[in-house]
Amino acid sequence: MSALLSVSDLSKSFGAVVVADQTSFVVEQGAAIGILGPNGAGKTSLFNLITGALRPDAGRIEFGGADITGVSAAERCRLGICRSFQIPQPFGGMTVFENALVGATQGAGLSGGSAEIHAIEVLEATGLLPKANIRAGALTLLERKRLEMARALSARPKLLLLDEIAGGLTDAECGELIETINRVHAQGTTIIWIEHVVHALLAVVQKLIVIDFGKKIAEGEPREIMGSAEVKEIYLGMDPDA
Amino acid sequence: MPDSLLALNALDAHYGDFQALYGVDMSIERGEVVSIIGANGAGKTTLMRSISGLTWNDPAQVVFDGQPIGSLRADLIAGLGIALVPEGRQLFPSLSVEENLVLGGKTGRSGPWSLDKVYDMFPILGERRSQASTSLSGGQQQMVAIGRALMANPDLILFDEISLGLAPVVIGTIYDVLPGIIGEGMTALLVEQDISRALAVSSRVYCLQEGRVSLEERTDQVSREDITEAYFGATAA
Amino acid sequence: MSAPAVTRATRASRIAMLVAALVLAMLALAPWWAGRADMRLMGEIYLYLSLACLWNLMAGYAGLVSVGQQAYVGFGGYMLFALTVFGGLHPIAAIAAAGGLAAAVSVPVATLIFRLKGAYFAIGTWVAAEVFRLSFAQVSALGGGSGSSLPVGIVRSLSSSRSGREALSYWLALGAAVVVIGTIYLFLRSRRGLALTAIRDSEAAASGLGIDIWRTKLEVYVVTSALTAVVGGLIFLQKLRISPDAAFSVNDWTAFVIFIVVIGGIGTLEGPIIGTLVFFAIRETLADFGTIYLMILGAVAIVVMLKAPKGIWGLIRDRYDLELFPLSYRVHYEGKGRKGS
């Protein structure tokens, strides 16, 4: 396997608040990685840095072997990096189908009928087809989260970044979500997933990275990481013996 | 409950066009310390906003000291004696440390707290009183945020995620002063994701899950299993 | 299940297109049925309608809230005069050339004023318009600060008879409105239009989906400015006289246009059309009360903005879920796709 994404010594701070502190890691082609950490640890900022919504103060990001540190967010999407937003940002005045069509035409570069077919396929895969003609602004929160993933998928990403999409789902819904993500992964898409719902995460990823205060504090095999006392204390805020 | 200082009655709250709270009932008695726990998105912050008046509700859904305040403006609620230590501290960057504290006392309510008393409790703030609040460390900023709320001499103080983004040793320092604050006769409501800290300082706990109360219990009677179940949902453990 | 199909037209839109075609045919025949004064008024309506649609594309879709589009109205007017008087061009060729020149000029202007954000961008566009006004006031060959009239020979080159000129001028105005609305409609229906609508709803998400926001906005600004200059040329072809103050009037070419769009409904194609009709209804009804109508218009715009920010068309659309221009996509599958049509 070759490295698809390689992040080295990435740093970013806003005044006194450090959101990335010399973070380095490598994501192999075809991997599925989970990112854990308490609120405010810098997880979403890390996504912003990878997608180009934020510029790092220092460090380097490589994608598919090429340096993309100075490349715009739009260009990174066309290269194949696409993300869902933790706080959903639907195109509220457009229908669900049109939301997906934006990704299919702009991100994946499809046109005409093939873009429409792709958008419909994505909606079908994410269970949103019955809502295709609804204005995205009228969706419930859960549907918006699903739309976030659908829209990211519609751009045909090589690397899919998912930001907290399982929170608040029922068990059945969560199961469906896991199935969808696993299917996307099986089709060859590399995945990085930030999630608090640990059991969902563990059903998908082969590796976990834990960050706190913008710093990577652990990386490794999921069971091992979840078993470590340090992670339990930092992440759940529970004393191991409580 | 006859002596409840704060009562939430079937509180529904919306955040944008999304409903964040569904029929939440709560009752906090005078002098109690109650903690509220729950996963991200469970509705904790919306609850704080509803109580402090940043989100408007039906008048009778929030009752403070016998008075319906659900649709009262935030500045008027502040005047009635509710103060919030907000998530992420939210100091005023254009104001010095001392100006932040003085502004906290804007409501003019009388009580035990004053600038001197805040400086006694957090001596470092006295030393840095004329500095910009943004030049302080995260822990010191949290002290200013707490001091700012105390300056209002509130009857009810709300703490929203005060350990968020702070190093463990700093969290320890902050929690060490809480008993002293509450000892002054204040009632406190504590939203916290650091569950063991929350349970240690409070007498009762509510857990929120997807905008509904999933657990209400005395802290000395609650088990870790109860919490895990209420926190993550039935089959997550 | 049968494969889902995607359509764009609705019954309402088909009827609307049919009605529009009939109305258009009737309007095109106006020189044979309308009086001279009515034709002048209708010509003015078409030109205001064009300005409103253009400003709406820029502000309502691309988020570029400009209060300086009089820059291009005046530019187009002055180019008509300059290119016909000094360049010897036919007026219609001059107006077309004015559009091209405005596009070229708008690029450096955009690179400067795009540095300003939000409301400051708005006032920055006004400054740009002032620079245009003062610059043209310096050109003594075009009459300097007091302006000039279009020479009789050039006016005659349009048509030798007065009624012929009036008919031509009317058709040009009608044609401009059709071209402007048609261009905007086709643009919004295209992939780029989809991108633009996405930018309107969320810039963060749009750029994350591969849309180059700065470039898209620049394209809109350039196209809008070019067409605005064409409309400006036609306005002064009707007036036959130009001066810096008239050509670059912020009230005439921007304030009223904004009021029209907001009253009708910003961010929709239908809104400016309705707004233009309302504007002229108010103006013609209150014409005898001098400037009072301007004050009433300002007040109406304020009230609409605060009480019904989506405008008249927004109210209608929310109530009846109508769409006259088929821009939306509708997915049909297993017979459930008619939802919302």
Added chain:
Amino acid sequence: MIEWVNALVQGVLLGGLYALFAAGLSLIFGVMRLVNIAHGDLIVLAAYIGLSTTMVLGVHPFVALLIVMPVMAAIGYALQRGLLNQALGDDILPPLLVTFGLSVIIQNALLEGYSADPQKLNGGVIETASISLGGLAVGILPLLTFAIAVAVIAVLQWVFYSTGLGRGFRAVSDNQEIAQLMGLNKAHVFGLAMALALAVTAIAGILLGVRTSFDPAIGGGRLIFGFEAVIIGGLGNLWGTLAGGVILGVAQTLGAKIDPGWQLLAGHVAFLVVLAVRPNGLFPRVEH
């Protein structure tokens, strides 16, 4: 040579007037992120209220300030509470459109009330008096205008950074929601800020009216001068606004020295150059 020095001095002094146009604009942008398109028309309104006051009471325009300032402040407070507060929010269009509408209403109301004829405030001997400074004859009125501008900005600076009112302004500017939790009524604080801004506008309007003739249509131009001074100086910096006004004034008088028709153009060009080279202005406030 001496002519150029003279032009320079006149430009600096003219900058004082522009700083007064800008100060109110800067203040309300700083406190509530509102850009007021009607600002120039409010300056002209103040001049007309001054005109009526001098005519009815027969007082000097500067004495009329005792009436014009409170009247403008009251108008400001009422406008803010009654209208502008409803327009504030994340979307920039409502405040822009509402103040644009206000601008059209004020202009046409003045036109109805006072006609389009140019008017002037009679300042008496002060208009022509001058003192000699190293061979230059410097007018008392421009000198006074500049001194008043410096004083007004010093007072605003003091209010902003050393009073409880200013603390409220800064707190609301930083974070509206949290400021309300401190017991500040946002609507009232905004009203006070607009009242203060329009009190400054009153001073600007009277000085404008004594200096030159005015008519109902000139508001737009005054708005632009004020806006340019704010941007040249850097957003959120009151002394920077004074510097911005001075740069604008100097550019205009030097431009006029070359060719009388270039006065305004030179000012706009100076603004565009600053925008191209230093888009955040020459003295932007340092964000913490």
